[in-house]
Amino acid sequence: MAGKGIAATRAAAPAALPAPHPSIGVEAGTQFVETPQVRAIAQRALGYLRAGYPVHFSGPAGTGKTTLALHVAALRGRPVALMHGDDEFGSSDLVGGDFGYKKSRVVDNFIHSVVKTEENMSTLWADNRLTVACRNGDTLVYDEFTRSRAEANNALLSVLEERILSIPKRRPHGDGFIEVHPEFRAILTSNPEEYAGVHRTQDALNDRLITIQVDHFDRETEVRITETKSGIPLGEAELIVDIVRELRTLGLTKQGPSLRACIMIARVTVQEKAHARAGDSVFGDVCRDVLGSLSAKVVRDGNGTRTTVDDVVARNSKRLRAESKSRPAPVVGRGVAEEATP
Ligand SMILES: Nc1ncnc2c1ncn2[C@@H]1O[C@H](COP(=O)(O)OP(=O)(O)OP(=O)(O)O)[C@@H](O)[C@H]1O
Ligand SMILES: [Mg+2]
Numbered sequence: 001m002a003g004k005g006i007a008a009t010r011a012a013a014p015a016a017l018p019a020p021h022p023s024i025g026v027e028a029g030t031q032f033v034e035t036p037q038v039r040a041i042a043q044r045a046l047g048y049l050r051a052g053y054p055v056h057f058s059g060p061a062g063t064g065k066t067t068l069a070l071h072v073a074a075l076r077g078r079p080v081a082l083m084h085g086d087d088e089f090g091s092s093d094l095v096g097g098d099f100g101y102k103k104s105r106v107v108d109n110f111i112h113s114v115v116k117t118e119e120n121m122s123t124l125w126a127d128n129r130l131t132v133a134c135r136n137g138d139t140l141v142y143d144e145f146t147r148s149r150a151e152a153n154n155a156l157l158s159v160l161e162e163r164i165l166s167i168p169k170r171r172p173h174g175d176g177f178i179e180v181h182p183e184f185r186a187i188l189t190s191n192p193e194e195y196a197g198v199h200r201t202q203d204a205l206n207d208r209l210i211t212i213q214v215d216h217f218d219r220e221t222e223v224r225i226t227e228t229k230s231g232i233p234l235g236e237a238e239l240i241v242d243i244v245r246e247l248r249t250l251g252l253t254k255q256g257p258s259l260r261a262c263i264m265i266a267r268v269t270v271q272e273k274a275h276a277r278a279g280d281s282v283f284g285d286v287c288r289d290v291l292g293s294l295s296a297k298v299v300r301d302g303n304g305t306r307t308t309v310d311d312v313v314a315r316n317s318k319r320l321r322a323e324s325k326s327r328p329a330p331v332v333g334r335g336v337a338e339e340a341t342p
Contacts, residue, residue, distance in 0.1 A: 032071060033228050035221040038064075041212060045072045045187070048210045049139075054160050054186040059214035062258025064225075065189040066143050068214065073139040073187055081133035081140045085147030085190075087197070094130040095155050095167050130155060134165045137181030146190040150202045160186065160208040219245065222259055230266035235324060236276035240265050242316045243309075247291060250307060257291055264290045278317035287313055 034042075045055045045068070055072070057065040073080045083094070108116040133140045145153060159165050163180040188209060191198055216222070219241060227237040240262050248256030265286050269275065274282035291309050 031228055032067070033221065033225045035218075035224055037218050037221050038068070038071075041068060041214070042072050042075065045212060046075055049076065049185045049187070052185075053210045054188065054208065056188045056190065056209040056211040057214050058190050058192065058211050060216070060255040060258065061191060061195075062260040063214045063216055064259065065214050069141045069143065069187045069189050073141050076139050076185065078183055078185075079136065079138045081129045081138045083129050083140065083142045083145075085142065085144040087147060087149065087199075089148040089152040091152055091155050093128060094152065095128055095165065130159070131165060131167065131178065134159060134180045134184050135178055137183030140184070140186040142186060142188045144190060145188045146193070146198045146201055149199050150205075153202070153205060156186070157202075157204055157208070159184075160205075216245075216248065216256075217259065222262060225259060226262040226266045229263045230270050232266040232270050232276065235320065236269070237262075237266060239276045239316055239320050240269075242320070243287065243312050244291075246312050246316065247309065250312075261290050277321075278314040284310065284313065 045057075048055050049072070057068055059065055070080070070082075086093070104120045106116075106118045108114075108118075127135075130140065132138070142156075155165060155167075159180055163184075164177050165180060166177045168176050190201070193200055217225070222241045222245070223234070223237045226232065226241055227234055230237070232240070244257045244259075244262050244265075250256075265283075266276070268286045268290075269283050272282045272286075274280050274286075276283050278284075288309055
């Protein structure tokens, strides 16, 4: 969880209801970056949750949806139940099922010439995460929920609308349904439907969610996340982010490289004691490798000019160098560095 900038700690399950999938408590980690843009999205989502609606972060890979979902869940201050969508999921993976047998045998030999045996076999029901979350009033984070087939997610429909979890298979052990705790809320994330391995969501579920479209963060946020997650100097983080953002606009692939690519390039550069600048061979190699298939491609702009990844690295490096030279040098006064006024 540290990779998400969120620290996870186990929250004790209520003594009366030992949960097979205990919730986790999440809190902001030191590497979580909160810029005005991140704060604005999180506050919007919190408002919807406060009003009782489930929130859905939808967007391309690497735009920070899972991190945002965990952050918003942490802000609610309730235990968090985390689930990841899976093509193999059936409804029992969400709500629970009969996962074992209990067999008991009584041998009565009180009268030594008579042996009486009695055998009993019953199935053992185990709740799964959705059931535990609905009962305890947790915040359910259902990451990549469209990786599960639509029918596996059917149990969510009545949970989100009528606030009842229907569990007909559980009837021998209980009522066949449970009332959803008033504090229960759901945060879902997904990639767009055209992504490989993603199922179409049933319209009824989409209709119950408030979907926040998450796109790539603004430059400031991407720079600060790259800097924080790698420890690279600010100027070098800016260069990496500018390279990735320019490649995105060139439209070499449908979504372009994500924030993940920025973090990868920055981390490797720092680890290899290299520097993000044109002419640094380690940096050049890592840019070409991380930006993968893009590096082999060239594009031609409207004037028929060729552009490669190396060109983008060199151009941005030169521009940032020129910008930093034209910036006024900081003036140091009374032990405090102050920006010189032009
Ligand atoms: N606010 C933030 N603070 C710190 N790191 C962040 C923040 N937002 C995103 N990141 C980092 O950016 C990377 C991508 O974020 P994340 O995994 O949340 O994206 P995603 O949209 O869920 O991607 P996918 O669709 O592939 O699952 C991760 O390494 C994550 O730690
Ligand atoms: Mg994710």
